[in-house]
Amino acid sequence: MxxxxxxxxxxxxxxxxxxxxxxxxxxxxxxxxxxxxxxxxxxxxxxxxxxxxxxxxxxxxxxxxxxxxxxxxxxxxxxxxxxxxxxxxxxxxxxxxxxxxxxxxxxxxxxxxxxxxxxxxxxxxxxxxxxxxxxxxxxxxxxxxxxxDEWKRIRFFHAYGDLGMILGVIARNNGLMLGAKGLKMSNPPHKTIELSNTFEDITRYLGLSMERWEAGFTSKAEVFQWAATSRFFNPAEFRSQGQGFSKVKAERGCLSNKERKQPEETRAEKEIRIRNEALVHFGKKYEVDEQKHQVELKKQLKNAWNGKVVMEWVELGNHWMGVKQIMENVRERCGGDEGVIRLLEQKDGQAKVKLLVFQAKEELGLHSREKGY
The missing domain is CATH 3.30.460 (Beta Polymerase; domain 2)
Known part of the structure; x- marks a missing residue:
């Protein structure tokens, strides 16, 4: 019914x-x-x-x-x-x-x-x-x-029956995520990258004609044929079942039955290429590079700027609260952890940071204590 x-x-x-x-x-x-x-x-x-x-x-x-x-x-x-x-x-x-x-x-x-x-x-x-x-x-x-904007996205994604779902499968086969909220890319361990929420831009990137979409389709075959004009569609790699895929009706199999192109690169190589291309196309490369920079920064901080290192310098025994106060003072002087790292990267950087540590110790009125404090 x-x-x-x-x-x-x-x-x-x-x-x-x-x-x-x-x-x-x-x-x-x-x-x-x-x-x-x-x-x-x-x-x-x-x-x-x-x-x-x-x-x-x-x-x-x-x-x-x-x-x-x-x-x-x-x-x-x-x-x-x-x-x-x-x-x-x-x-x-x-x-x-x-x-x-x-x-x-x-x-x-x-x-x-x-x-x-x-x-x-x-x-x-x-x-x-x-x-x-x-x-x-x-x-x-x-x-x-x-x-x-949301109205436009919903209007597009839910048009022509399962077309939005089919485009989502094509995107997922290429390491991307497409849904009613737009095009995204996973970026573990960081939050998902939102590439675009405008379907005019997304379809252009996928190599699909919005003019043809607006003109309408008179048959299911035309809908599938339009989806298959995407530059990311390859029958040899198209799959719509398995982990990460919703159940797709059997009639969608016509997309997989098209003439198969032999991949010229491995799936992993292709996803890396598409990932980099998408980041540049949608102006998100800086965002990802900054995330990578922050990861490297944390690694450097963990190795060269941590409580254990500072404790050995100032000899405050187990007075960890004092060590924390000293490190906060040095961060404030340097403009944050990045400033500390920039200082450490200079010639005699460790000595300069160590000097700031002892200056902070004096300023805070902290004194060396016997171990076991």
Missing amino acids: GGSAFNAVMNANACPRIPPPIYHALKSRFTSIVAGLYIHATTPKEAPEKKDHGDLDLIVAIPRREHASQEYNKQKEETWNVLHETVRNALGAMHMVPCPGNRTSNFAIPVKHGEWDVLGYGEYEKKCRKEAEGDIFYQVDIHVCADE
Whole structure:
């Protein structure tokens, strides 16, 4: 059957599958209504050759001034949105499952008796009412985005059925991560690198034509063919199952059945090349180089600038609090750990740092103590 968000409060058959002519009439009707509440309102481009639909998905962002209202989410962050009751009344929904903030809420709108007659589906409507043992409904899901940028990303990633997922698999096969939030790259042990959250830039980088995407696809084959034009797609390496991959339908196998190119480099070599290329392309190389620099800095500090070394210099026994105070004093004088390292790298650097240590010891009024203090 169709949508399932209301199974707990309605007959499981109360939201039947919707034939395409009814779906498109429904899309025009409810998109127009919701556009009166939000500045940005659209539905994701449908998967071609779809025989029927379970529900209608609407993506919205930025409430219109006259309908905006303050709300607080679970983290107590103030946001502006359209009240769920306002949306419910505008749609004429009988039931709703509201979610605060930029989440998806569900609305069940009654189908009027005889409403499908005009489109030639009168008998199907009667059949659905019989199976539901009463009233039937449209399920309309409204995903509220935080801003226009997120709205654009969701609109792209959820278009044409599983296309976003397919692009995500192609990216993952090349050591990248692509999702509704954009293109990313893992960088252990550091945080993940966000390469871009703009799909116009991402598709350009992947070698895909946004003009062709906007023009639309009339068949599943066209969708797969467009994805396969990515410069990162290689049937010889394409896989959609295993660790890190969600289950992919068998029909996606046509991507793997394309003429196979023999790889000219190992998988590891390719991922390193793509990684470096992506960092340069999206202007993130400095960020990664700085992370590497910080790792090397910590190694140097651990070896040449640590409490044990300073303790041996100042002979304070086990007076570790005094050692900590001395090191903090020296860091302040040098402008942080990097300043200490720069000093250590100079000619007679260790002697210069050692001098600062003894100056700090005197300034703090610390004196040598017998071991065991």
